[in-house]
Amino acid sequence: MAETLAPLSEAEIEAALQEVPGWRREGDEITRSYGIRYHGGVAMIVHVADVERLIGHHADIDLRWDTIRFGITTHDAGHRLTAADFDLARRIDAIATVHEAQPCG
């Protein structure tokens, strides 16, 4: 786990972003929003939380009537981006597919 908590360099961040199309960098976090109805979003959050507990890495989650937004950074690395953030992003994308969450801007 230690290797995934080393802050990434700018070049590593740019390369990692290519691997998670749909995610945007906002400062030292990566974010993505999906269109999903509120109760569907609740079910998706339960699924995401199970995976987060498994991997020991957690996103900030903003649930609204018809959208859900995830923001990920690594607190233990001083709120910098690490490989753990991109790993969680990939897992959230897979979960979103299961819940038919629609990618949105």
Ligand SMILES: C[C@H](O)[C@H](O)[C@H]1CNC2=NC(N)=NC(=O)C2=N1
């Ligand atoms: C002890 C526990 O595993 C650590 O505090 C984990 C929990 N979840 C985490 N989530 C995120 N996003 N960043 C962290 O540094 C982090 N650390």
